[in-house]
Amino acid sequence: MDGLERSKWILRDASVFKSVEALRAAQAEHGASLGLVRPKEINRIYCKKRPDSDRKEWEEHRAEALSQKELYVDAETETKDLAFMPVQYRACFRCDDAACHTEHDVSILDWGIYALSRRQFAARGAALAERDVISKIEEMMDASKRQPYFFLGNTKPHPQSFMAVGLYYPPCSDGHSKKKGPEAATLKLPGFD
Numbered sequence: 001m002d003g004l005e006r007s008k009w010i011l012r013d014a015s016v017f018k019s020v021e022a023l024r025a026a027q028a029e030h031g032a033s034l035g036l037v038r039p040k041e042i043n044r045i046y047c048k049k050r051p052d053s054d055r056k057e058w059e060e061h062r063a064e065a066l067s068q069k070e071l072y073v074d075a076e077t078e079t080k081d082l083a084f085m086p087v088q089y090r091a092c093f094r095c096d097d098a099a100c101h102t103e104h105d106v107s108i109l110d111w112g113i114y115a116l117s118r119r120q121f122a123a124r125g126a127a128l129a130e131r132d133v134i135s136k137i138e139e140m141m142d143a144s145k146r147q148p149y150f151f152l153g154n155t156k157p158h159p160q161s162f163m164a165v166g167l168y169y170p171p172c173s174d175g176h177s178k179k180k181g182p183e184a185a186t187l188k189l190p191g192f193d
């Protein structure tokens with residue numbers, strides 16, 4: 001299956017919503033808890049320091065994510081080693097939908113980003129790691145080169161609040177896609193390759 005075929009398969013299988021607003025409406029109506037949203041524009045990727053009191057929240061998110069692991073954790077992930085990270089990466093974006101009236105600011109809980117962040121923190125220290133990870137996310141989600149989607153998921157305690165449980169960025173279908181670089185190989189959405 002080539003990249004384009006795989007994209008079609010994923011996009012058929014997972015529900016694509018026009019906007020976060022539409023996903024929230026589907027959540028309220030029939031309990032939708034996962035959906036792909038293609039942003040109209042990503043305004044900012046940034047890093048936020050997490051107080052240690054967030055550790056509990058992280059562990060809850062981790063438990064939640066693991067309960068849906070068939071969707072986005074690859075078989076080799078050593079889930080028991082998922083440690084609390086002192087920073088959280090976030091994205092601010094608008095949806096491509098007239099119903100979108102506000103910028104969304106979501107946390108990114110993507111396993112590829114998590115793994116990259118841990119590696120970079122260990123190898124280069126906090127400041128350089130943060131810069132590297134942010135520029136990697138910006139590159140992956142660059143709409144001039146790819147078709148970026150946020151794979152949004154909620155948690156049981158906060159059903160109307162969505163976070164990015166994955167980043168999905170198939171190549172542009174117009175033939176301008178870049179060849180698959182090392183980042184594409186290592187930062188794929190886990191579980192879909």
Ligand SMILES: [Zn+2]
Binds near residue numbers: 019094099104
């Ligand atoms: Zn919106």
